[in-house]
Amino acid sequence: MSHMPSSEIKLNIGCGLSGIAGWHNFDNSPSILLSRIPALRTIFKAPPWPEDVRRYDVRKGLPFPPNSVKYIYLSHSFHQFTRDESLALAKDCWQVLEPGGIMRVVVPDLERCAREYLADPDPLASEKFLKRVSLHHGWRDLLHPGSSVTQMFDTRSLVHMLRAAGFDHVEPSSFGISAIPEIDQIELAVRRRESIYVEARK
Secondary structure: OOOOHHHHHHEEEEEOOOOOOOOOOEEEHHHHHOHHHHHHOOOOOOOOOOOEEOOHHHOOOHHHHHHEEEEEEOOHHHHHHHHHHHHHHHHHHHHHHHEEEEEEEEEHHHHHHHHHHHHOOOHHHHHHHHHHOOOOOOOHHOOOOOOOOOOOHHHHHHHHHHOOOOOHHHHHHHHEEOOOOHHHOOOHHHHHHOOOEEEOOO
């Protein structure tokens, strides 16, 4: 992992295969470890994880000192924690961010799901809606904690949680509009329609 000045520490939490150069890219998938061993990568057909993605469970706390991080980007993973875990992580993010630092959270949009359900003329629309927002856990959680949907957010509830974590400046945002200079390199267009975007400044 590259060394950067403390004023330029940038965290990409739950990055999946979309790590970005110059950032600390974290994901908790066990397939990261498998991908590092050629024989196991072949046997288990592990995805080609970039070398700069580190396996780390952020529920254990962020490994950075207070007031040291410039930017935190967290996409489509916040809703996979319990409410208490999400709130604890948001508080950790506030703690490690430097004054003026930015945290950007992207999650699936519960309100959009509800609107689309209400507008769907299909007699089985309710079944599709419940499947879409299903909160379920299974054997995968033993191997990959935090891999299942545990909660859903609309803009109001996400803003409320970030304020409860200590952020005074929290604003709804939109795809690609951010105080993070490299947002065009890190934000995935494929998730644009299904997501809500909220940005908080310490």
